[in-house]
Amino acid sequence: xxxxxxxxxxxxxxxxxxxxxxxxxxxxxxxxxxxxxxxxxxxxxxxxxxxxxxxxxxxxxxxxxxxxxxxxxxxxxxxxxxxxxxxxxxxxxxxxxxxxxxxxxxxxxxxxxxxxxxxxxxxxxxxxxxxxxxxxxxxxxxxxxxxxxxxxxxxxxxxxxxxxxxxxxxxxxxxxxxxxxxxxxxxxxxxxxxxxxxxxxxxxxxxxxxxxxxxxxxxxxxxxxxxxxxxxxxxxxxxxxxxxxxxxxxxxxxxxxxxxxxxxxxxxxxxxxxxxxxxxxxxxxxxxxxxxxxxxxxxxxxxxxxxxxxxxxxxxxxxxxxxxxxxxxxxxxxxxxxxxxxxxxxxxxxxxxxxxxxxxxxxxxxxxxxxxxxxxxxxxxxxxxxxxxxxxxxxxxxxxxxxxxxxxxxxxxxxxxxxxxxxxxxxxxxx
Amino acid sequence: xxxxxxxxxxxxxxxxxxxxxxxxxxxxxxxxxxxxxxxxxxxxxxxxxxxxxxxxxxxxxxxxxxxxxxxxxxx
Numbered sequence: 001x002x003x004x005x006x007x008x009x010x011x012x013x014x015x016x017x018x019x020x021x022x023x024x025x026x027x028x029x030x031x032x033x034x035x036x037x038x039x040x041x042x043x044x045x046x047x048x049x050x051x052x053x054x055x056x057x058x059x060x061x062x063x064x065x066x067x068x069x070x071x072x073x074x075x076x077x078x079x080x081x082x083x084x085x086x087x088x089x090x091x092x093x094x095x096x097x098x099x100x101x102x103x104x105x106x107x108x109x110x111x112x113x114x115x116x117x118x119x120x121x122x123x124x125x126x127x128x129x130x131x132x133x134x135x136x137x138x139x140x141x142x143x144x145x146x147x148x149x150x151x152x153x154x155x156x157x158x159x160x161x162x163x164x165x166x167x168x169x170x171x172x173x174x175x176x177x178x179x180x181x182x183x184x185x186x187x188x189x190x191x192x193x194x195x196x197x198x199x200x201x202x203x204x205x206x207x208x209x210x211x212x213x214x215x216x217x218x219x220x221x222x223x224x225x226x227x228x229x230x231x232x233x234x235x236x237x238x239x240x241x242x243x244x245x246x247x248x249x250x251x252x253x254x255x256x257x258x259x260x261x262x263x264x265x266x267x268x269x270x271x272x273x274x275x276x277x278x279x280x281x282x283x284x285x286x287x288x289x290x291x292x293x294x295x296x297x298x299x300x301x302x303x304x305x306x307x308x309x310x311x312x313x314x315x316x317x318x319x320x321x322x323x324x325x326x327x328x329x330x331x332x333x334x335x336x337x338x339x340x341x342x343x344x345x346x347x348x349x350x351x352x353x354x355x356x357x358x359x360x361x362x363x364x365x366x367x368x369x370x371x372x373x374x375x376x377x378x379x380x381x382x383x384x385x386x387x388x389x390x391x392x393x394x395x396x397x398x399x400x401x402x403x404x405x406x407x408x409x410x411x412x413x414x415x416x417x418x419x420x421x422x423x424x425x426x427x428x429x430x431x
Numbered sequence: 432x433x434x435x436x437x438x439x440x441x442x443x444x445x446x447x448x449x450x451x452x453x454x455x456x457x458x459x460x461x462x463x464x465x466x467x468x469x470x471x472x473x474x475x476x477x478x479x480x481x482x483x484x485x486x487x488x489x490x491x492x493x494x495x496x497x498x499x500x501x502x503x504x505x506x
Contacts, residue, residue: 292470
């Protein structure tokens with residue numbers, strides 16, 4: 001996924017300052033992400049922007065991701081070895097099978113399988129993906145107090161294609177101390193999972209899969225930004241998302257267990273085809289002489305029953321020359337579970353409607369600790385200083401509402417949680 | 432707690448808007464601090480995008496600050 005290229009409330013640029021000559025800025029970064037025992041990702045990003053003055057800007061962003069490693073398939077640990085096929089597989093035998101090609105010749109294929117040891121969380125160890133995303137945005141003034149922003153995004157993975165367009169309108173009031181904005185985004189996605197889309201709630205061992213699917217997202221954001229005082233900027237957003245179409249994760253399954261805790265089979269998950277989500281976001285920035293304090297809060301609710309709270313704190317400490325800074329960051333997040341989330345099914349509770357064991361739809365809380373160091377150099381009257389920075393984050397996720405497993409599952413860790421590190425090197429320079 | 436703070440924010444900003452913000456804000460010559468790069472919303476676009484990518488892939492919530500989309504998060 002990529003972040004939006006349009007902000008609904010980007011009004012804090014000081015209109016009183018003279019616009020510099022048209023200048024170009026290159027913002028580039030290289031990131032490394034690694035989960036404990038799971039996936040790792042490398043992500044180079046280049047963002048080019050040109051500021052033509054008078055609120056007219058153009059930006060282009062190119063992002064590439066390369067992911068590999070292990071990813072949970074949704075099943076729970078068991079006291080016995082468990083064998084699964086990778087998404088491209090068609091059986092669990094591991095035996096080569098003969099097939100006929102469209103041209104009539106015979107071929108053989110071996111379904112890649114993997115076995116999870118007793119007590120271990122089942123994970124597909126062969127996960128690989130690459131993503132290329134290109135986005136752009138253009139902002140221009142409509143009048144002295146009003147500006148419009150338009151943008152678009154194309155993101156391609158070998159099993160997913162996403163396209164979106166967005167636009168925003170912002171108007172200043174009260175000597176440009178108040179800005180109201182409205183922004184909209186329309187996204188169209190094509191989902192073509194490896195091996196096909198499994199039939200929802202079908203038996204995993206049947207490998208009953210069909211073709212491609214689509215999904216859509218419409219998003220509206222209403223924003224208000226207010227200069228509260230000389231050192232205090234406040235901004236609030238209300239947003240509504242409407243997702244529709246294929247919202248399943250095609251690679252996630254659910255374990256079915258008997259009353260003794262023995263795994264008797266697996267089903268593919270099934271989520272509703274629609275989701276409406278609303279969120280409120282509030283950000284404040286306080287500028288002291290050598291310190292910036294940023295505090296943001298977000299509350300989100302959707303019609304899947306998920307509620308989440310997020311709080312984030314950033315502190316930026318500048319040195320006395322104002323050319324180096326250290327920025328610690330802390331983020332706290334908590335969500336409730338979707339009303340169809342279930343870590344496993346028993347043979348007596350196989351649903352006829354919706355069910356998912358995706359841990360991302362379960363109840364959990366998460367903490368992020370981050371630290372950034374940056375130094376600036378160069379710069380003149382026309383071009384601002386360049387900046388080189390390094391940043392590291394540590395993310396932990398801990399499950400809430402831990403149901404004890406039945407029978408033999410009681411001694412197993414069914415909720416292992418997640419720990420991840422993220423490192424980023426970023427270089428910004430103008431010319 | 433967050434919900435109460437959100438309500439407080441809505442009331443605060445709503446009151447500011449309804450009152451014409453006559454008592455809020457600054458004069459143009461008082462914008463020295465607000466003009467600093469670290470006081471610009473979205474000043475850390477790449478870092479924020481990277482974090483949003485992480486949270487989009489690992490949590491059920493995304494967006495709020497800006498749009499979120501363009502990916503399956505299937506990992």
